[in-house]
Amino acid sequence: MSEVENLMSKKRAVDRYLKREVLGEGTYGVVYKAIDTKTTQVVAIKKIRLGKQKEGVNFTALREIKLLKELKDPTIIELIDVFPHKGNLHLVFEFMETDLEAVIRDRNIFLSPADIKSYIQMTLKGLAFCHKKWVLHRDMKPNNLLIGPHGQLKLADFGLARIFGSPDRRFTHQVFARWYRAPELLFGAKQYGPGVDVWAAACIFAELLLRRPFLQGNSDIDQLGKIFAAFGTPKPSQWNDMVHLPDYVEYQYVPGQPLKTLFPTATEDCLDLLSKMFTYDPKARISAQQALEHRYFSSGPPPTEPALLPRPAPKRESANSKMSDFNPHDGPMVLSPPRKSRRVMPHREGFEANVRPENMDDHGNEVRQAAGERSEQVPMSLDFSVFGMKPPTRPTINSADRSHLKRKLDLEFQPEEE
């Protein structure tokens, strides 16, 4: 791009979007609805507040930009544009109508087994894509799974996500909303992998079946208690490394309940997949990709077409904003763990029962910033497959090349035996 074009596009960046109503308050700034005049598309614009403590562009926002620029897929929320305006950074996202939490909580919606299969399949597809790209989402929960105008489910909110698999430091275990946290995280694991996202997906799966959050612990200890009460206290034979985890504490042995009792409406295939996703040992836990290949998805009924999935009835168009519409009478009380305020969506005036503005603290951010301060060598990722992607050229090195190099290096030339 030439400098002139650059300047012109810069001028246009701000004017490109027609600002509409406020949609809500995100983790780190206000979210507006807007029209993209270039494409006539409806978009959501997140205005990033600059940090008060003089630390420039918000760390969480930067993480999200960094990863979403690399993750382009129909299963991931699209970051359309980023532009600065009046000293604030603005992130332009595709506009999403609702989220999975709203679907789960809407008592007027009946979710058929095929609908559930469709939602969890889309969730797992998004996860498999992230994991293939070496990104851990680390904040999987129903309200971070957004639903687009044609029923497509997309992973959003990558503010906690990070790249794994490269030689790296330890990670913080303070990720995920508690109810979706895998047992290894609750025991303080610092080195963990994509299994943490799979566990969270299993919790979402269970939530789709039960229509309420499955394991609602009110502390980390209680969360583990809830997990063990459901599936039984893990024996060392089930999970070798458990006793070596930093925050491991011994729990009294309780037997698990049969999955059939916990999820009476689920089919055998469904329960089998669920049990594989809820496996204690992260090494033995099924991967997102393997889960997608499970027979649950190939046996009947086939997953519902996204466009035909039940969604909350659109409410009247309103200029409603902020979180003013607290209505405890509508829908069951579902409280997200108080780590951050919920995403506020339009058309959902009646569903803000769980918004608790008093909990909009910056704690989440602090936790994020604490992410892995210590360094730790983990095995390098294998990188050989990259060669397979290139046309297989096989030129040879002849001794002339080596001798030329030798001369350059002012070293003695020695004839080679080839």
Place this chain on the structure above:
Amino acid sequence: MAANFWISSQFKELLEAEEVDVVNPLDKERGITLDDFKLIKLHMTNYVAKLAQSVKVRQRVVATAVTYMRRVYVRRSLTEYDPRLVAPTCLYLASKAEESTVQARLLVFYIKKLCSDETYKYEIKDILDMEMKVLEALNYNLVIYHPYRSLSQFLRDAGMTDTTQLTWGLINDTYKMDLILIHPPHLITLACMYIASVLKDKETTAWFEELRVDMNVVKNIAMEILDYYENHRSITDERVLAVMSKLAGRC
């Protein structure tokens, strides 16, 4: 596994050497030549490394910061974007992007401590303002793949683990050039290994030939690195000062 480089923003942003070696018209007016341009970037690379040592961040953060800085100057002029501010800002941004945040305050403290030259002294506010501009110049693409990533793997596979230090050092030095903007990182790794193998008389021809990579590219990168070492000897502090003085004073 890790096939993601080929679909990364970095892969899409790889440039031809001819696109990198362009002096911005605004800089030309100031009498900055291509050699000057390269020297300034080299000098700033050293500056970033020096700052990084003080604030104690990993080599990877330095590598990312230098890559950012070099990318900025593909698109922006030295005249409008003072490298003495861009360099620490890139380090600041890279520390965030690589998940080991350095406070701007700390950076400013060390800038003042390390640099007696007034033209280097910038305040927190300057860095934060520049951060936004750098982000824009980078088109918000922040993930950088480095040659270090595949190094230990390759060395083990080629039976060259005893040259780890040497090869690592060679890779560090490649950031004094624009190679990271032009070549896929694993080819830079291989070029450094190739040099190390010749230096240490390792018989690795068979190993290199087994690889499905264009060895001509690897050899060319290796030659470029060696050329750099040769030219590097002729750089004196006086020359650096003379070139830096062509830059505008503080705006």
